[in-house]
Structures are given as C-alpha cells and as structure tokens.
Amino acid sequence: MNRQGSALYGAFTRMTAASLFLFSGLTLANNVENQPKNAHQNQLLTTLSQNSAVTAQGQTLFEQVCASCHGKDLSGGSGFNLKDGEWVHGSQPSEILANIESGFMNAGMPGFKGVFNSEQLQSIVAYILSQRQGFDGLTYKLYQMQSKDDRTISDDKLVKSGTLPKNLADFRLPEIQHYIIEFSGDFYTSRDEDTRIWIEWGAKADIDFEVDGKPIARDNRFGEWFPTWVVARGKQTLKITYRSADSKPGQRNLVLIATNDDMSIKKFALSTRAQKIMLNKKFNLNAEGETLVQRIKVTNLPAYSISVATPQQINYAFNSRSCDIVGLWQGEFLNIGPNIGGRGEDASIPLGDWVFHSPKALTFDTQESCRFMGYQMQHGEPVFRYTQGSHQVQVSAKAVTSKQLDIHYQVTGTAGEELTIRLPKSRKLTWNVPGTNTPETSDEKDYTMQRVKLNDKGSASFLVSAQIHPM
Amino acid sequence: MTRYLSTPRPLAIMPLALTLVATLAVFSANADQAPKHQYKPDGYHIETITTPKDVQFHITGLDSDKNGTIYVATRLGEVWTYKNETWKQFARGLHEPTGLLVDDDGSIVVAQKPELTRITDTDNDGVADSYQFFAGEWDFHDNYHEYNFGPAKDLDGNYYGTLNLSHNNPDAFTLGAMGSAGGHRGFAYQVSPQGEYSPYAWGLRSPAGIGASPQGEVFFTDNQGDWVPTSKMHLLRKGKFYGHPVSLIDIEGFSRDSVAKMSLEELAAMSEKPVVWIPHIEVSNSPGNPEWDQSQGKFGPFAGQIFIGDQTQSNVFRVLLDKVNGQYQGAVINFMNKFQSGNIRAEFDSQGQLWIGQTAGGWGAVGGKPFGLQKVVWDGTNPFELLDIKLNAQGFTLTFTDKLDKGSVTLASFTAQHWNYHYSSNYGSPKKNLESLNISKVTLADDGKSIDVLLPLAADRVVQIDFTGLRDTKGRQVSVDKVYYTLNQLSEK
Numbered sequence: 016m017n018r019q020g021s022a023l024y025g026a027f028t029r030m031t032a033a034s035l036f037l038f039s040g041l042t043l044a045n046n047v048e049n050q051p052k053n054a055h056q057n058q059l060l061t062t063l064s065q066n067s068a069v070t071a072q073g074q075t076l077f078e079q080v081c082a083s084c085h086g087k088d089l090s091g092g093s094g095f096n097l098k099d100g101e102w103v104h105g106s107q108p109s110e111i112l113a114n115i116e117s118g119f120m121n122a123g124m125p126g127f128k129g130v131f132n133s134e135q136l137q138s139i140v141a142y143i144l145s146q147r148q149g150f151d152g153l154t155y156k157l158y159q160m161q162s163k164d165d166r167t168i169s170d171d172k173l174v175k176s177g178t179l180p181k182n183l184a185d186f187r188l189p190e191i192q193h194y195i196i197e198f199s200g201d202f203y204t205s206r207d208e209d210t211r212i213w214i215e216w217g218a219k220a221d222i223d224f225e226v227d228g229k230p231i232a233r234d235n236r237f238g239e240w241f242p243t244w245v246v247a248r249g250k251q252t253l254k255i256t257y258r259s260a261d262s263k264p265g266q267r268n269l270v271l272i273a274t275n276d277d278m279s280i281k282k283f284a285l286s287t288r289a290q291k292i293m294l295n296k297k298f299n300l301n302a303e304g305e306t307l308v309q310r311i312k313v314t315n316l317p318a319y320s321i322s323v324a325t326p327q328q329i330n331y332a333f334n335s336r337s338c339d340i341v342g343l344w345q346g347e348f349l350n351i352g353p354n355i356g357g358r359g360e361d362a363s364i365p366l367g368d369w370v371f372h373s374p375k376a377l378t379f380d381t382q383e384s385c386r387f388m389g390y391q392m393q394h395g396e397p398v399f400r401y402t403q404g405s406h407q408v409q410v411s412a413k414a415v416t417s418k419q420l421d422i423h424y425q426v427t428g429t430a431g432e433e434l435t436i437r438l439p440k441s442r443k444l445t446w447n448v449p450g451t452n453t454p455e456t457s458d459e460k461d462y463t464m465q466r467v468k469l470n471d472k473g474s475a476s477f478l479v480s481a482q483i484h485p486m
Numbered sequence: 487m488t489r490y491l492s493t494p495r496p497l498a499i500m501p502l503a504l505t506l507v508a509t510l511a512v513f514s515a516n517a518d519q520a521p522k523h524q525y526k527p528d529g530y531h532i533e534t535i536t537t538p539k540d541v542q543f544h545i546t547g548l549d550s551d552k553n554g555t556i557y558v559a560t561r562l563g564e565v566w567t568y569k570n571e572t573w574k575q576f577a578r579g580l581h582e583p584t585g586l587l588v589d590d591d592g593s594i595v596v597a598q599k600p601e602l603t604r605i606t607d608t609d610n611d612g613v614a615d616s617y618q619f620f621a622g623e624w625d626f627h628d629n630y631h632e633y634n635f636g637p638a639k640d641l642d643g644n645y646y647g648t649l650n651l652s653h654n655n656p657d658a659f660t661l662g663a664m665g666s667a668g669g670h671r672g673f674a675y676q677v678s679p680q681g682e683y684s685p686y687a688w689g690l691r692s693p694a695g696i697g698a699s700p701q702g703e704v705f706f707t708d709n710q711g712d713w714v715p716t717s718k719m720h721l722l723r724k725g726k727f728y729g730h731p732v733s734l735i736d737i738e739g740f741s742r743d744s745v746a747k748m749s750l751e752e753l754a755a756m757s758e759k760p761v762v763w764i765p766h767i768e769v770s771n772s773p774g775n776p777e778w779d780q781s782q783g784k785f786g787p788f789a790g791q792i793f794i795g796d797q798t799q800s801n802v803f804r805v806l807l808d809k810v811n812g813q814y815q816g817a818v819i820n821f822m823n824k825f826q827s828g829n830i831r832a833e834f835d836s837q838g839q840l841w842i843g844q845t846a847g848g849w850g851a852v853g854g855k856p857f858g859l860q861k862v863v864w865d866g867t868n869p870f871e872l873l874d875i876k877l878n879a880q881g882f883t884l885t886f887t888d889k890l891d892k893g894s895v896t897l898a899s900f901t902a903q904h905w906n907y908h909y910s911s912n913y914g915s916p917k918k919n920l921e922s923l924n925i926s927k928v929t930l931a932d933d934g935k936s937i938d939v940l941l942p943l944a945a946d947r948v949v950q951i952d953f954t955g956l957r958d959t960k961g962r963q964v965s966v967d968k969v970y971y972t973l974n975q976l977s978e979k
Contacts, residue, residue: 238654308578310581311563311581318600354630355542355561356848360630389618391616391617
C-alpha cells in the first residue's frame with residue numbers, strides 16, 4: 016500500500032521549496048522593464064481564462080504534463096497548489112506564464128518554452144486561472160470598539176489595516192477586547208456549481224458577508240450549528256465583517272471553509288485556522304504494483320461499498336449490502352484525507368474520473384436480497400462471494416489494460432435457468448459479454464439487459480467486460 | 487467535555503485546550519478537575535513503543551495472544567502484529583475498525599463499522615487473505631459516529647459488541663445530541679459461535695469499551711453526553727435498557743412520536759443502574775474498554791481488578807467491584823496519568839504488562855500526541871495505594887497495599903462527600919445534592935492494612951472518600967488519595 020501526501024510531509028515540502036525559490040520569484044516579479052508588456056499579457060490571459068474552448072485545451076495539456084506534480088485538481092503534490100491564493104513565484108498571469116516557460120530546474124520543474132507553442136502555453140495559464148479559488152488581494156481593517164455592544168464603525172476607531180499576502184483571513188490579528196474586523200478582496204469560486212461558505216461551530220458568530228457590495232443571507236438549512244452563506248459563481252468581491260461582540264476569546268478564531276452546495280465536499284479554506292484543517296484533509300491512496308482494497312466512506316457511493324484499486328488505474332466498488340458493482344472510475348484512486356482527518360466526518364474523494372456510480376449499478380435483474388459472505392484475496396485480487404435467493408455467486412475483476420476491466424462471475428443455481436444482468440449505460444463505456452446474444456436495450460432505461468443461461472449442471476461462468484473509452 | 491467516539495454539545499465545540507478551559511469554568515463551582523500532579527504507584531512506569539515509521543497509527547483495537555504477540559487494529563483500517571520489537575502488517579482495507587479479538591483458533595475478529603469480520607491467513611504467508619463476514623445485521627448509514635465496538639467473548643463462545651449512535655445524521659431521530667436512524671443503533675448485540683446475530687440490549691449512547699470478565703460476564707462503558715450525566719460502566723444484561731432513549735425506536739411498541747413523549751420519570755424507571763459512575767474530568771471523560779488483570783500478581787497487588795484507559799484525560803483508572811445484595815456496584819480510582827495520547831484501548835499480555843493503545847482521534851487528548859502505543863510495567867516494588875473498598879452496614883472498609891502507619895489513621899486524615907446526577911437530555915450533569923459527610927470513626931484492623939470508616943450512608947449516591955493524611959509504615963503517601971464509590975444500594979447485611 017502506498018500512501019502519499021501526509022499533511023506534515025506536504026507542509027514541509029512546501030515550506031522548504033518556498034524558501035529556496037522565493038528569490039527567483041522576486042526577480043521575475045520585480046523586472047520593471049517588462050511592466051507594460053505584462054499589463055497587456057495579464058489582460059489577455061485573464062480574458063482567455065473566460066473562454067471555455069481555450070481552457071479546455073489548457074486542461075488537456077495540464078493533465079498530460081502538469082498534473083503528475085501539481086495534482087489533477089491543481090491542489091498540489093510534489094509541486095505547489097496552483098488554485099489557492101498563495102503564489103510563491105508571483106500571482107500575476109504574466110508571471111505564471113513566465114514561470115511555466117522557464118521552469119525551476121532546481122525544483123525539478125522543466126521549462127516548457129520549447130515544448131509547447133505560445134498559444135498552448137497561454138491556454139495552460141488560462142486554465143490555471145480559471146480554476147482559481149479563494150481570495151486574491153485580501154486586505155483587512157481592524158476597528159477598536161468601545162464595548163461589546165458597540166456596532167458603529169468609524170474612522171477614528173480604525174487601529175490597524177493592511178494586506179494579507181497568503182490570502183487567508185487571519186482572525187488572530189486583533190489583540191484587543193472589543194473589536195470589529197473587516198476582510199475584503201477579490202474572491203474566486205467554481206463557475207459550474209454553487210459554493211457555500213461554512214463557519215464550523217459558527218452558530219454564535221456575529222458575522223456578515225457582502226458579495227459585490229450586497230449583503231448575503233445566513234442559511235441555516237444544515238442546522239443552527241452549521242451556518243452557511245451561498246456566494247456568487249466565478250469572480251466577485253467578498254467582504255467579511257466580524258464583530259467580537261460578547262463572544263469569548265477562545266471562540267474568535269473562526270474556521271471558514273468553502274464547500275459545495277450540499278456540504279458533502281470541503282473545497283478550500285478562507286481563514287488561517289481553516290487552512291490548518293484543510294492541510295490535514297489530503298491523503299492520497301493508490302494501488303502501486305498490486306490491487307488495493309479499501310472499505311471507507313466515499314463520495315457518490317452508498318454505505319457498505321468496498322472500493323478496489325487496480326495498478327492499471329481502473330477502480331471499482333462492490334457493495335456488500337446490495338452485492339452490486341456500484342461504481343467504476345478511471346485514474347487515481349482515493350483521497351481519504353477527508354475521512355481520516357479530524358473525526359472523519361467527510362467522505363473520501365475519488366481522484367480519477369467516474370465512468371458510472373450509484374444509483375447506476377452492475378447488477379442482476381432480481382428482487383431477491385443478497386447475503387454477503389466475504390472476500391478472499393486470490394492471485395492478488397479480491398474474490399467476493401454472496402448468495403442471492405437460491406444462487407451462489409462469486410465475482411472478481413481484473414484490469415486487462417488501463418481501459419478494460421474484466422468482471423468475472425461464477426453463478427450456481429438451477430439447471431437451464433436464465434439470469435438477466437443489468438449493464439449500466441455510460442457514454443464513457445461499452446459493455447461486452449462474450450458468448451452471449453445482443454443485449455436488449457431501450458432509451459427509457461439507464462441500463463441494458465443481458466441474458467445469461469446456466470448450464471445443465473446449474474452453473475455459469477462468464478465475463479462482463481467494461482471497455483472504457485475517451486469522451 | 488471533548489471526547490473520542492462521542493460528540494460534544496454545542497457548548498464544547500472549541501479546540502481541546504479551550505474546551506477544557508470552558509468546561510472548567512462552567513463547573514468551577516464544583517471544582518471538578520483532573521489531578522494536576524503526576525500520579526503513579528511506586529514500582530510502575532510507562533514504556534513507549536515505537537510505531538511503524540510514516541504510518542498513521544491510531545490504535546483502536548488491541549489484543550494479544552498467549553505467546554505475547556500484540557495485535558492492533560488502526561483507524562486507517564490496518565491490522566499489525568508486534569513481536570520481538572518488530573511490526574508486521576497482517577491485514578488492511580478495513581472500515582475504521584474500533585475493536586479486535588484474537589480468537590481461540592488464531593483467526594482475528596475485527597469490529598469494523600459495517601460488520602464483524604473474521605480475518606485469516608489461509609496460505610500461511612504471514613499476511614491475511616481471507617476476510618469473511620461474521621455478523622453485521624445492524625444498519626450502518628455511513629455516519630462517522632456509527633462505530634462498532636467489540637467484540638468481547640463469553641465463556642460459552644458468544645461474541646458481544648456495541649453500536650454507537652449517529653451524530654449529525656439528518657435522517658436520524660434525536661432527543662439531544664446523538665441519534666438513531668434505526669437498525670439497532672445504540673444497541674449491544676450478541677453473535678452465537680455459529681454467527682447468528684441477535685440484538686441484546688439497548689439504550690446505549692457512545693459505548694466505546696466492552697470487555698468480558700474472567701467469569702464471562704460482559705461489561706461495557708459509555709461516554710458522558712446527552713442522557714448520560716457522567717461516564718459509566720454497566721454490566722450487560724439481555725433485554726435491558728441503559729438510558730439513552732433514541733434506540734427505543736427499534737423496540738416493538740415504541741415509535742419516534744411515543745419515545746419523544748416519554749417523561750424523564752418513565753425513562754429513569756426503565757433504566758439499568760450503572761455498576762460505577764465515573765466522575766467527569768476528575769477520573770474520565772471518554773472511557774475505553776474494561777480490562778481485567780489476570781496476571782495473578784505479575785502486575786503487582788491489583789490482581790483481578792479492572793483497568794480502563796481514558797481517551798481524553800490520557801490516564802488509566804481502576805474499577806473496584808463490590809457485590810452488594812447480589813448486585814454489582816463499586817468504586818473507581820485513578821491509577822496513572824501522563825500518557826502520551828488518548829488511551830482508548832487496554833490489554834494485559836501474558837507477561838502481565840498493561841498495553842495501552844492510543845488515539846486522539848480528532849477529539850484531542852491531554853497527552854498531546856495524535857496516536858501511539860505504550861505499556862505499563864511493574865518492577866516488583868510493592869506500592870502504597872488503596873487496594874480495595876467494600877461497603878458494609880455502617881460504612882466502608884478500605885484496604886491498602888502496604889501496612890499503615892497507625893499514627894496516621896485518624897479522623898483528620900479523611901474527608902468524605904456524596905452527590906448524585908441529574909438524568910436528562912442535557913449534555914452531562916453537574917453534581918447534584920452535593921454534601922460533605924461526617925466521618926465518625928476510623929479503625930485500623932489487626933492486619934494493619936484495612937481501615938473501617940464509619941459514616942452516614944444513603945443509596946443512589948456517589949460517595950467520595952479522601953484519605954490524604956494516611957502514611958504507610960515506611961512514611962510513604964499514596965499517589966492517588968480519592969476513591970469514588972457508586973452506592974446504588976445499601977448493604978442488607
């Protein structure tokens with residue numbers, strides 16, 4: 016089992032690299048002669064980042080060459096996180112482009128100037144910019160208030176202000192009893208789905224949020240102790256106003272985390288304390304050399320799922336309650352960090368791309384419930400056994416290539432009996448069941464039906480082969 | 487108030503250090519505090535075991551075999567063995583196990599969240615290859631708090647486990663902090679040697695520790711919280727209700743509506759009394775499994791007694807059982823503190839060493855380290871500590887491990903108080919009806935080790951006796967000078 020990216024190790028790598036290469040970053044950023052050109056380039060790259068055709072091309076290139084170090088989701092690995100607010104070598108689009116062109120050989124990153132043409136390089140930068148999340152250009156203002164009930168901000172109460180280069184709201188800045196602190200900056204979120212700001216244990220926090228100058232409402236749909244605020248999609252300005260009011264000193268260092276709309280995935284940190292928690296939430300699990308079985312809570316998979324990673328980077332999940340194959344994904348296996356960090360409230364996140372997942376499932380077309388018997392490791396692969404009605408079933412899977420998973424069933428039942436398998440439809444997938452007739456399909460259902468006949472001894476042994484193809 | 491395998495109420499949601507401060511502030515009127523000094527009996531010390539490098543080694547299951555091999559299950563889902571200072575990975579891929587048993591046939595039974603699994607190395611290559619479903623007919627809803635603790639095994643070969651309630655599960659029925667979406671959450675279960683599952687008892691909350699006595703009786707601990715005024719240990723009895731109401735929804739004749747309408751009096755009358763209440767913070771916040779010293783003296787004078795670790799306080803305490811009118815009750819007393827992490831599991835090996843499996847688990851532990859393994863070893867020195875306490879008609883008999891200095895056995899050496907708790911949906915209870923007790927007489931017995939303490943007695947109280955002034959004949963003072971006796975009933979004799 017190979018587990019990468021323990022939080023401590025990640026943090027250490029990041030700091031060491033930061034201190035080593037800060038100098039070169041500063042050199043680039045301070046190159047005064049290039050400023051007019053930079054302004055033009057910054058504008059161009061920002062525009063390109065809003066062009067989906069360009070970012071799609073950039074994404075393809077990024078995943079080919081950059082993802083192995085910076086993570087497919089840009090959250091970092093041996094290379095830096097590229098979507099948070101911390102830019103060690105400069106945050107301007109032109110600086111990012113220059114850094115990709117020249118690379119950091121000392122850090123193991125080659126320059127890509129001769130590898131890609133200018134348009135390709137721009138598309139990579141555009142894609143990176145399109146994935147930005149969190150604050151940029153974050154500033155704060157701290158006001159000293161007369162009492163816990165004083166809510167009126169005025170210039171004469173301003174005691175401290177400044178910028179926060181890490182683009183994280185630092186709620187430890189005030190060292191006074193009664194205060195209001197404002198944080199304000201550009202703020203980036205996903206363009207494809209809603210983002211919520213969640214304050215962990217935030218029921219009593221006296222706090223307001225403004226997006227582009229307009230207040231947004233506290234949403235307690237997840238309970239009083241899970242207050243959230245839905246922000247805009249894409250780029251916006253976000254202002255946070257926090258009042259110490261009658262909170263106790265220990266309650267003032269807030270944990271602000273951006274989540275997806277149903278709060279099932281924590282996306283990024285807004286505050287320094289949240290960042291510490293999020294660094295704990297990355298722990299990648301992959302099969303290297305041998306198949307890996309892991310039972311754990313996983314996003315989009317039902318309870319009782321047993322996830323299996325193959326060295327060919329096809330992953331699937333067998334469910335011990337339904338006895339179905341309830342998910343199939345290609346690429347890296349799981350980030351189990353969300354599930355093992357803290358108290359383990361959150362689901363692990365599949366790192367690859369879904370081919371299908373629950374409620375779609377590879378299953379027998381039957382109403383009979385199953386009884387899971389367990390699994391045995393045979394030739395390095397788990398063989399799952401269960402009974403379903405009068406049938407005894409064994410199922411195992413083998414990745415033939417990175418694009419083909421052969422699922423092997425052995426069924427015993429009544430001689431001559433016909434069983435029907437449901438093959439879930441997916442545009443990324445073609446099913447092939449050798450030695451059987453053409454499957455029955457209809458547009459209304461999200462699966463096709465494949466009949467399999469038991470022999471005169473009442474058994475059948477057959478392959479269900481999943482052929483995954485690029486979209 | 488922060489605890490492993492249990493959930494804090496909204497009041498106690500700050501990080502650990504702050505939580506402790508807040509908690510102490512809330513209850514400062516009662517001065518409930520953990521002892522600040524290091525306590526350990528003479529002759530005992532802690533040894534720290536190096537765990538495998540670069541592995542998150544949160545130990546949540548711990549057992550040993552007759553050859554002294556240590557087996558651990560970790561929260562990451564792995565099983566490792568430790569023998570001759572060497573770690574070997576035996577199994578992996580399990581769903582956050584919180585218990586492990588080395589069975590008589592050498593197979594390992596692991597309590598993982600969805601099931602009990604029997605794990606075997608069938609091809610004898612030193613690594614498990616067979617993961618067979620053993621029992622799991624309860625429902626697991628993928629909620630982080632739905633732990634499966636166990637198994638313990640009785641003398642007939644039956645297995646027992648306990649099922650934690652859920653927390654923050656929107657589909658669950660709650661009357662406070664913890665909930666049940668059904669499927670025997672908050673139950674203890676029994677599994678026959680053939681693997682037949684049956685729900686066994688209910689009303690449990692966050693029952694993080696279960697163990698069987700040498701006589702085959704099964705005891706479990708439950709963590710302070712809603713409907714549990716302070717942590718406690720119970721004798722597990724079939725068909726009994728243990729106080730947390732939400733699991734009643736799985737019992738015929740009850741529904742979510744009817745349970746919500748039940749009065750405190752009705753619920754209290756149905757509830758089993760604990761064998762011991764474990765005073766919050768002073769002794770324990772989040773007790774783990776009860777473990778019996780069966781070393782017959784290899785671990786010193788406490789043979790036969792129960793040892794329990796605490797996940798929050800990073801300490802170990804003892805349970806001193808008494809049988810009064812045929813029913814168990816008894817006392818708790820701190821044993822050792824200053825462990826490095828959260829003491830969730832305890833196990834005596836065949837050499838009489840007390841192994842402590844540790845995790846801070848995200849709840850935090852006084853010890854500070856996130857996980858680890860330590861053991862308590864005795865060097866043969868006879869300590870001077872309270873050995874035992876027994877109720878009699880007029881008071882208690884306290885027995886010590888060494889001969890007492892007669893001159894110190896005076897009324898001035900003792901103080902006593904008693905109190906009870908308020909059972910409710912509130913998260914824990916402060917001490918109620920707290921009164922100091924007037925000790926009228928203390929008498930040293932002829933053996934020189936036992937003292938009869940005369941004081942007024944009332945049922946349904948926790949009686950605390952402090953014996954700070956006592957000295958042994960060598961002039962030694964005890965390291966722990968407070969014992970807490972759960973007086974459910976007075977002695978008829």
